[in-house]
Amino acid sequence: MYPPSSPWPYPPSPYLTPYSSYYNSPRALPNPMLHALLDGTGTLGSSAHVEADLSAYHLVLRHHRHTLPSSDRDAPATSPALVRLRIICDAIPQWPIDISLVGTTITPSRPERPAVGCITVGDVLHAIHAGLQTQITHDEWARLTPSQEVEVSRAYTRRYKAYAPAEFEVRRGGVRRIDYLGKKCYFKGLVWLTPENGVERARLVLDDHASS
Secondary structure, three states: OOOOOOOOOOOOOOOOOOOOOOOOOOOOOOOOOOOOOHEEOOOOOOOOOOOOEEOOOOOEEEEEOOOOOOHHOOOOOOOOOOOOEEEEEEEEOOOOEEEEEEEEEEEEOOOOOOOOOOOHHHHHHHHHHHHHHHHHHHHHHHHHHHHHHHHHHHHHHHHHHHOHHHHHHHHHOOHHHHHHHHOOOEEEEEEEEEOOOOEEEEEEEEOOOOOO
């Protein structure tokens, strides 16, 4: 029996992976399995995924209100392991988050990353946070409707006021992509999408409140 403490919902099959040469059925190949900390389907329970406020100035990862240990952060994000992944947020599909690994060099870069040869749980969460914390351009702001400008401005104000110790730095950083999401800034996991051009894709699931 597979250990109940395993982060995977069931044992990875050597025959039903995108990388198996044994499995030659013409049917669509299944997606890799996501680590339980990244699972957004809810099948593993509403609190299985990691807890993260993606609007925070500094990313803090927790699970069941405890700081996520490095053993979990540095665990493979998927089984089988991946070196390329694209994450899409439905609210801002114009800004996909691409993660790629060459050797042990990850893009986007992650400080103090261990020399792991696959995309890890920490890589995924860091990339999502970095992508959503990207400052928008003047052209991107100009494309907003007046009502969108109001909503984004409110989110920006709410964000910098929420982090009093770093309020000046956050305010000086200007509007960021996360502000386009309103109050939906809490990580709720990933759900697989159809691969595109040989690259696995996942949809980012967000909510407007933290896990209880």
